[in-house]
Every structure is written in structure tokens, then in C-alpha cells.
Amino acid sequence: MQLTNRAKKLEKKPMTLAERAYLPAIFQGLSITMRHFFMKKATVRYPEEVRPFAPIFRGLHVLKRDEQGRERCTACGLCAVACPAEAITMVAGERKKGEEGLYREEKYAISYEINMLRCIFCGLCEEACPKAAVYLQPDKIAPPRYERDEFIYGKDRLVEPVSPDARSVRGIQLTADQADTLRARLA
Amino acid sequence: MSPLFLFLSFVALLSALGVVFAKNPVHSVLFLILTFFSLSGHYLLLNAQFLAAVNIIVYAGAIMVLFLFVIMFLNLNVDTEPHKPALAKIAAAVAGGSLLLILVAALKDVHPVGVTGTAFNSQIGMVDQLGLKLYTDFLLPFELASVLFLVAMVGAVMLGKREVGERNF
Amino acid sequence: MLELPALGWQSIVIFVVFALSLLIATYCTYAERVIAAFLQDRVGPDRAGPYGLLQPLADAVKMFTKEEFFPGGANKALFIFGPCLAMITALMSSAVIPFGNNMSFGNNAFFLQGIEVNIGMLWVFGVVSLGVYGVMIGGWASNNKFSLLGAIRAASQNISYELAMGMALIAVLMMSGTLSLREITLQQSAPGEWAMWNIVRQPLGFIIFLVCAFAETNRTPFDLPECETELVGGYHTEYSSMKLGLYLFAEYINIFVASAVMSVLYFGGFNFPFQYELRDWFVNSQSWELASAQNLITLLGTVGLFLKIFAFIFFFMWIRWTLPRFRYDQLMRLGWTILIPLAVFNILLTGGLILAGVIQ
Numbered sequence: 276m277q278l279t280n281r282a283k284k285l286e287k288k289p290m291t292l293a294e295r296a297y298l299p300a301i302f303q304g305l306s307i308t309m310r311h312f313f314m315k316k317a318t319v320r321y322p323e324e325v326r327p328f329a330p331i332f333r334g335l336h337v338l339k340r341d342e343q344g345r346e347r348c349t350a351c352g353l354c355a356v357a358c359p360a361e362a363i364t365m366v367a368g369e370r371k372k373g374e375e376g377l378y379r380e381e382k383y384a385i386s387y388e389i390n391m392l393r394c395i396f397c398g399l400c401e402e403a404c405p406k407a408a409v410y411l412q413p414d415k416i417a418p419p420r421y422e423r424d425e426f427i428y429g430k431d432r433l434v435e436p437v438s439p440d441a442r443s444v445r446g447i448q449l450t451a452d453q454a455d456t457l458r459a460r461l462a
Numbered sequence: 463m464s465p466l467f468l469f470l471s472f473v474a475l476l477s478a479l480g481v482v483f484a485k486n487p488v489h490s491v492l493f494l495i496l497t498f499f500s501l502s503g504h505y506l507l508l509n510a511q512f513l514a515a516v517n518i519i520v521y522a523g524a525i526m527v528l529f530l531f532v533i534m535f536l537n538l539n540v541d542t543e544p545h546k547p548a549l550a551k552i553a554a555a556v557a558g559g560s561l562l563l564i565l566v567a568a569l570k571d572v573h574p575v576g577v578t579g580t581a582f583n584s585q586i587g588m589v590d591q592l593g594l595k596l597y598t599d600f601l602l603p604f605e606l607a608s609v610l611f612l613v614a615m616v617g618a619v620m621l622g623k624r625e626v627g628e629r630n631f
Numbered sequence: 632m633l634e635l636p637a638l639g640w641q642s643i644v645i646f647v648v649f650a651l652s653l654l655i656a657t658y659c660t661y662a663e664r665v666i667a668a669f670l671q672d673r674v675g676p677d678r679a680g681p682y683g684l685l686q687p688l689a690d691a692v693k694m695f696t697k698e699e700f701f702p703g704g705a706n707k708a709l710f711i712f713g714p715c716l717a718m719i720t721a722l723m724s725s726a727v728i729p730f731g732n733n734m735s736f737g738n739n740a741f742f743l744q745g746i747e748v749n750i751g752m753l754w755v756f757g758v759v760s761l762g763v764y765g766v767m768i769g770g771w772a773s774n775n776k777f778s779l780l781g782a783i784r785a786a787s788q789n790i791s792y793e794l795a796m797g798m799a800l801i802a803v804l805m806m807s808g809t810l811s812l813r814e815i816t817l818q819q820s821a822p823g824e825w826a827m828w829n830i831v832r833q834p835l836g837f838i839i840f841l842v843c844a845f846a847e848t849n850r851t852p853f854d855l856p857e858c859e860t861e862l863v864g865g866y867h868t869e870y871s872s873m874k875l876g877l878y879l880f881a882e883y884i885n886i887f888v889a890s891a892v893m894s895v896l897y898f899g900g901f902n903f904p905f906q907y908e909l910r911d912w913f914v915n916s917q918s919w920e921l922a923s924a925q926n927l928i929t930l931l932g933t934v935g936l937f938l939k940i941f942a943f944i945f946f947f948m949w950i951r952w953t954l955p956r957f958r959y960d961q962l963m964r965l966g967w968t969i970l971i972p973l974a975v976f977n978i979l980l981t982g983g984l985i986l987a988g989v990i991q
């Protein structure tokens with residue numbers, strides 16, 4: 276049954292002598308492989324050489340701090356809602372007196388966990404966040420581990436360091452002045 | 463009787479007995495190959511290198527491979543072997559024994575004509591000498607044999623040729 | 632000067648040839664992987680040692696330390712005997728290959744050849760025809776259908792291609808008039824006509840021989856006995872540990888021997904262009920002794936032979952990573968209906984040319 280007339284009519288010709296002798300075809304194949312012998316190799320020798328990350332690469336998450344070193348996240352839960360893989364869980368808490376230097380907002384995340392086995396690194400959490408707190412870093416991947424529970428990243432491994440020199444390259448960056456003030460305050 | 467001769471004869475006889483007595487047909491075939499090897503060793507001792515090599519190539523290398531080939535397919539083992547009546551066994555033993563007797567009696571004191579220790583040409587087993595003999599004194603039988611082989615080979619090629627319209631796959 | 636009887640020198644040569652076959656086979660495994668990688672735009676093993684040169688060693692350690700496995704219902708004695716036999720037959724054939732001309736130190740003269748027999752070619756042929764036993768016995772003793780099929784395939788393939796191979800050899804023999812590999816080599820070295828290597832006089836025979844050599848060594852495109860797409864692993868499906876290693880190793884030794892035989896028979900063996908001119912130049916212009924000049928030429932010739940052998944080994948691997956496998960019926964048809972008639976034709980042609988006096 277013919278559904279379309281796109282089918283290509285193939286003529287089955289008897290093979291010519293050169294085709295039947297098979298040797299020309301062999302030499303053609305040999306020349307192709309020989310060309311590849313001298314081509315540039317595609318291998319990346321991994322531990323010594325790493326492939327460059329694309330600038331838009333979405334890797335391991337980071338919870339940013341603001342210019343005074345306070346956590347930005349306010350535990351609004353929008354990232355968890357946006358997450359298609361349901362990888363994010365958090366427990367919200369109220370900021371006490373004297374903790375103003377630690378948390379930017381009055382409500383903050385007591386715990387914040389991302390399950391890296393569930394996460395598909397889509398970046399929707401980053402887009403959903405109103406406080407510009409969660410980002411996917413362009414230069415870090417979630418490394419392989421032996422145990423499943425090691426893939427559940429808590430705040431200890433997600434929140435970026437206070438020091439302006441050790442901050443993630445993704446997200447809101449400090450200006451030179453802000454970095455200097457922060458350094459002075461930490462010193 | 464050099465020690466090498468004794469050793470080779472010992473191996474030849476032992477493996478020949480092994481051919482007969484081995485329960486497993488594959489073992490029999492392997493023993494037979496060993497027998498051929500020791501026979502080739504004898505040929506070498508007789509300074510017949512060509513014969514030794516050809517014996518190995520043709521018998522051990524080709525014919526016994528076919529034997530093994532067939533036997534592997536047959537799946538012969540102790541339970542599938544048909545039980546032969548005792549009478550047949552006795553008859554076979556008598557027949558084989560008398561053949562052995564006749565051979566020994568006939569060959570016991572044979573004196574090959576024209577071959578004496580002094581006149582014997584020790585180089586006769588070399589390739590070129592053998593070739594000369596074959597192509598002069600024994601030309602007709604040799605050629606007949608080669609025609610036979612050629613016919614067999616052409617026959618094999620013809621059997622392998624695809625007939626018109628035949629397509630099995 | 633070391634005082635050794637002639638036999639002493641010869642036994643050293645035998646030992647060296649033996650060790651060399653093993654060494655080359657070892658590095659063939661490495662070369663195979665690197666060449667395969669390069670032909671596929673990869674880099675191959677490069678972790679063990681500089682450029683991965685210790686990889687064969689690592690493989691050997693791996694092979695030796697793996698579990699030895701015996702399949703249930705296997706014939707244990709023959710199961711062990713199979714790989715041994717494969718290895719023995721593979722190693723035996725390198726004994727008669729002339730790796731170099733004669734060397735002389737003072738009164739000691741010896742050939743760079745394991746043993747010089749006047750039936751060298753028959754020896755190689757006989758040993759090659761025995762090579763299939765290792766595969767057959769191993770395949771049968773495994774008590775596995777796939778192994779058995781692999782063994783059967785190996786047997787029928789080897790027998791079929793031996794015929795064409797033998798007939799390609801006969802054409803060479805008709806020209807040389809001797810079975811000694813050393814004689815055949817020397818005949819290709821007539822002074823002043825170094826272009827008279829047998830490849831020039833026997834191009835058709837060489838192609839037939841080459842194809843048959845591929846089939847005899849069970850290499851792609853004729854590696855049906857171990858065809859993994861159809862037979863799991865072929866005859867060595869059930870083998871593990873060093874017994875598997877011996878089978879794989881035997882294959883590489885066979886490649887080495889096949890390459891050496893082809894170099895000797897068709898590519899002038901240890902001869903190289905302008906060798907006599909070079910020797911005379913050393914004797915006349917550099918006032919060397921004739922013996923030492925000859926020794927130098929012999930050594931250079933050995934190096935040249937090994938270069939030829941390595942080129943052939945490379946060719947084996949190059950083919951392997953280029954061509955797909957034949958189907959079994961295609962293999963048989965190629966052997967029986969194309970190569971054998973072609974070889975017969977080649978014999979007739981050679982005979983005719985010899986009669987006409989074109990070649991001797």
C-alpha cells in the first residue's frame with residue numbers, strides 16, 4: 276500500500292565487476308580509516324584535562340549571601356513549588372533578636388535541603404526565587420558519592436562562604452566597595 | 463636402536479592402544495593424532511623429512527580435523543552407544559588378531575630387494591630426491607593420483623556453487 | 632672472545648627468537664588497542680607507564696589474578712589442554728623463520744634463525760594446520776553450544792583456507808625450487824636486482840596468501856570462530872583468567888608468524904635494497920674487514936625484516952578496524968569458489984611463465 280509518493284524508487288542493478296572484486300571497496304575503506312588515524316583525537320584526558328564549562332552551565336546549587344554576609348533566603352518556598360522534581364525541602368523559622376547579621380529577612384530557613392539525586396538541574400528554582408538567593412553554579416558539578424544520603428545537600432554545603440573572596444561566580448556579585456567593607460568587618 | 467627410536471616406538475604403541483581403549487571418541491581421535499606424530503618422528507629418524515612434514519600436514523592437520531569435526535557433532539557417549547553382543551566382540555577380536563598374526567608372519571623376514579646397508583642412499587628421503595623419483599620412475603601413478611585429487615577438488619567447488627534460483631536466506 | 636661451540640650460539644639464537652615472539656605478541660595487544668583507538672579518533676590506553684607502555688604488564692597481572700572458572704560438565708583435562716596447545720603450536724612456527732643472514736665472530740658462524748631445515752615452508756604449513764586443534768579442543772571441552780559452534784567454524788574455516796594457501800605457496804615453490812625459507816630469501820637477493828622480491832613476480836599469489844593468512848589467524852573480517860554478535864565469545868566463551876589470556880596471546884603470536892612468513896616469502900625477508908652496494912662501500916671506502924661489514928649488513932637486514940613484519944602487523948590491525956565481518960556462507964564461498972580457482976589459475980600462470988622463460 277502506498278501512502279505517500281515520497282518513497283524513493285531504488286533500482287537494483289547487478290554489481291559491476293569492480294564492485295564484485297571487492298578490493299577497490301576495501302582500499303576505499305582503508306583510506307578512510309587511515310585518514311582518521313592522523314586526525315585530531317577527540318579524547319579529553321579527564322583528571323588532567325577538563326572540558327570547559329559552558330557559560331550557561333547549570334551545576335551545583337548555591338545559597339547566596341548579601342553584601343553584608345547575611346543569608347538572602349527567606350524560606351518563602353517558591354523554589355520548592357517551582358521545582359518539577361520536588362527536590363527541595365525547607366523548614367522556616369523566625370529570626371531572633373541579635374541575629375540580624377546572619378539573616379537578611381525576618382523569616383529564614385532553619386534547614387534547607389536539596390536532593391541532588393532528584394534534581395534535574397533545570398534551574399527553575401533560580402528563576403522562581405524572589406530574593407535572588409538560590410543559584411546554580413556554572414563551574415561546579417554534583418560529584419559522585421557512595422551513599423544515597425550523601426546526595427542530600429543541607430545548608431552546610433549549600434550556603435556560600437561569607438568571605439568576599441570565596442564567593443560563587445554566579446548570582447549577585449559584590450561591588451569593589453562592598454567587598455572592601457565586608458573584608459574590613461570580617462577582619 | 464637409539465633411545466629416541468625406543469621412545470618414539472613406545473609413544474606410538476601406547477597412543478595406538480589408547481585409540482582402541484579410550485572410552486571417549488574424542489580422546490581416541492587425540493590419541494590417533496599423537497600416533498601420527500610419533501610416526502612422523504620415525505620418518506625423521508629415517509631422514510625422510512618431507513614425508514614427516516606431509517604426514518603431519520595431511521593426516522594430523524587435515525584429515526583428523528575432519529574426524530574431530532564429525533565426532534564433535536555426533537555427541538557420542540557411553541549411554542548412547544549401542545550395546546554390542548558378546549559374539550560380535552569375540553568375532554572382532556579373532557579377526558583382528560589373525561590379521562595381526564598374518565602381518566607379522568608376512569613381514570617377519572622380508573628382505574627388500576636391492577636395498578643393502580652399503581648401497582642405501584641416505585638422502586633419498588629429501589624433497590628433491592623424492593621429487594625426482596616421483597616424476598621419473600613413478601610418473602604415471604603420480605599423475606593419476608593428482609588427476610583424482612583435481613577431480614575431487616573441482617567436485618567440491620561445484621557442490622559449493624549456488625545453483626540458479628537457489629536462495630537459502 | 633666467548634668460546635662457544637656452534638650449537639651454543641645457535642641455542643642462544645633459538646632462545647632469543649622465542650623470547651622475541653613472546654615480547655612482540657605482548658606488545659601486539661598494546662598496539663592493537665592503540666591502533667584501534669587512533670583509527671577511531673581516540674587515544675587508547677595511556678595510563679600505565681609512559682604512553683601506556685606498561686599496559687600489557689597490567690593486563691597480564693589482571694589475567695593471572697582473575698578467577699579460574701571451570702564450567703560444569705566440562706572435560707577438565709582437555710579444557711586445560713586446549714589453550715596450551717594453541718600456545719604451543721603458535722610458538723613452534725617461529726623456529727624456522729630466517730630472521731637474518733649469517734653472522735661470524737672469528738671462527739664461529741651462525742645463522743640468525745632458530746633451526747635451518749630444508750623443509751622450512753612445510754614446517755610452517757604443518758604447524759599452522761595444527762593450530763586449529765587448540766581452538767577445537769577448547770571449544771568442545773567447554774561443554775557449551777556456542778563454544779562448540781565456534782570450534783566447528785574454526786575447523787571448517789581453517790581447512791578451507793589452508794587449501795588456497797597451500798596452492799598460493801606452490802606457485803612460490805615452483806619459482807624457487809626449494810622449501811627452505813632461508814634459500815627462498817637468499818634467492819630474492821641477487822646482487823644488483825633488489826627489485827626481484829617475490830611480490831613482483833607473484834602479485835596474485837600474494838593477495839591469495841594474504842587473504843588466507845587473515846582467515847588462518849582468525850582475524851577480522853574472518854573472525855567467525857569468536858564472532859561475539861552471534862556466538863557470545865565463540866570458542867573461548869567459557870574461558871577465564873590466564874587460559875583466556877593464552878588464547879588471545881596465541882592469536883597475536885600467529886599474527887606475528889604470519890607477518891614474518893609473508894615478509895620472507897614475498898617481501899625479500901632480511902634483504903633490503905642496495906645491501907651489496909652498502910657492504911662494498913664499507914669494505915672499499917671505509918676499509919672494513921669483509922666479515923664485519925657482512926655482520927653489519929646482517930644486523931641491518933634483521934632490523935629491516937622486523938620493520939616489514941611490523942608493517943604487516945599494522946596492516947592486520949588496520950584491516951581489523953576497517954572491515955566488517957563476513958557472513959559464514961560468504962566466507963565459505965570466497966574460500967572455495969574464488970580463492971581456490973584463482974590459486975589454481977595462478978599456478979598455471981606461473982608454470983606457463985616459467986616455461987616461456989619469462990621468470991625463473
Ligand code: SF4
Binds near residue numbers: 358363
Ligand atoms: S534545579 Fe530544577 S530540579 Fe533542581 S532543585 Fe532547582 S527546580 Fe528543582
Ligand code: SF4
Binds near residue numbers: 347351352354355406
Ligand atoms: S531560595 Fe528563594 S525561593 Fe527558595 S525559599 Fe529561599 S527565598 Fe524562597
